[in-house]
Amino acid sequence: MTPAPDTTLIEKIGDHMANALYFDLSRYVIAAGAMTILLFVFKRWADNRRIQTKRAKREDYIREVLSSVRTVVIFGVTTISTLVLREYGIIHFTLDEVPIALVAFQFAIIVLAHDAYFYWMHRALHHKRLFRATHLHHHKSRTPTPWTAYSFASWEAVTEAAFMPLFLLMTSLMGYAYAGFALFLFLWHMIFRNVMAHAGVELFPAGWVDRKWLDWICTTTHHDLHHTEGRYNFGFYFTWWDRWMGTEHPRYKEEFRKNAKPIFITPRFAERTAVLIAAIFAASVSLNGWLVAVETGIA
Ligand SMILES: [Zn+2]
Numbered sequence: 001m002t003p004a005p006d007t008t009l010i011e012k013i014g015d016h017m018a019n020a021l022y023f024d025l026s027r028y029v030i031a032a033g034a035m036t037i038l039l040f041v042f043k044r045w046a047d048n049r050r051i052q053t054k055r056a057k058r059e060d061y062i063r064e065v066l067s068s069v070r071t072v073v074i075f076g077v078t079t080i081s082t083l084v085l086r087e088y089g090i091i092h093f094t095l096d097e098v099p100i101a102l103v104a105f106q107f108a109i110i111v112l113a114h115d116a117y118f119y120w121m122h123r124a125l126h127h128k129r130l131f132r133a134t135h136l137h138h139h140k141s142r143t144p145t146p147w148t149a150y151s152f153a154s155w156e157a158v159t160e161a162a163f164m165p166l167f168l169l170m171t172s173l174m175g176y177a178y179a180g181f182a183l184f185l186f187l188w189h190m191i192f193r194n195v196m197a198h199a200g201v202e203l204f205p206a207g208w209v210d211r212k213w214l215d216w217i218c219t220t221t222h223h224d225l226h227h228t229e230g231r232y233n234f235g236f237y238f239t240w241w242d243r244w245m246g247t248e249h250p251r252y253k254e255e256f257r258k259n260a261k262p263i264f265i266t267p268r269f270a271e272r273t274a275v276l277i278a279a280i281f282a283a284s285v286s287l288n289g290w291l292v293a294v295e296t297g298i299a
């Protein structure tokens, strides 16, 4: 909704508040919820690939969900700040249609930038002067669950959320207007990878770490090991920063080989997967449609 010229800052913030909270909360609930349902529906498949013998307790789930709500509010405030900065012409991104190849290129760049940001921010939060106040809360989840994805202390949520406005500020200063659709894909990709990293079950097929062209993508075991031994595996999407900096867990590949199983697709499995993917897709499209309708003032 384009604000009237005399709209005050408070009114602008109010305009964006509901949308931002709704978008940030629904991404978390859809991704973590979809993973929970997936692990429940394919229970035998999941149990066979479980990384830890320990299970998360009821109080872990409660802590994770409650602190994730706080994270969503902090993410919402950051989203609002980004949108307000855009209205003031400080941050630029375009909602115009751009060629799909450009969207793919911009998506790749932002994922690479976020991977580097995450690795160094994450290592900094592990510094003994910062750990207790920022990152300890996330590490209370020794046995991660899909709901651990947003389980952050407030200060960690702020540093996690800061990436997007900082990245857009940089690209805007370079005179570059990012495509809104590339940002939208990035945010969905980020939450799905985040939930996969905390699934507690190795989702990647056996042989992944032994293939040169796949091994650079982090598996679930990669981040699960970080929750058991915080000294290793600080990376998020890719393994290269940990390898360059010598922080990869020495038994990473060995542990992965123990957890991962070949992914044999039976017709029953394929059918259930297709139904689940279709349901997730329909939910995402309806959500997107609703947001567009609200934005254009139809709803
Ligand atoms: Zn984690």
Ligand SMILES: [Zn+2]
Pocket (backbone or CB within 6 Å): 122, 126, 135, 139, 226, 230
């Ligand atoms: Zn950590």
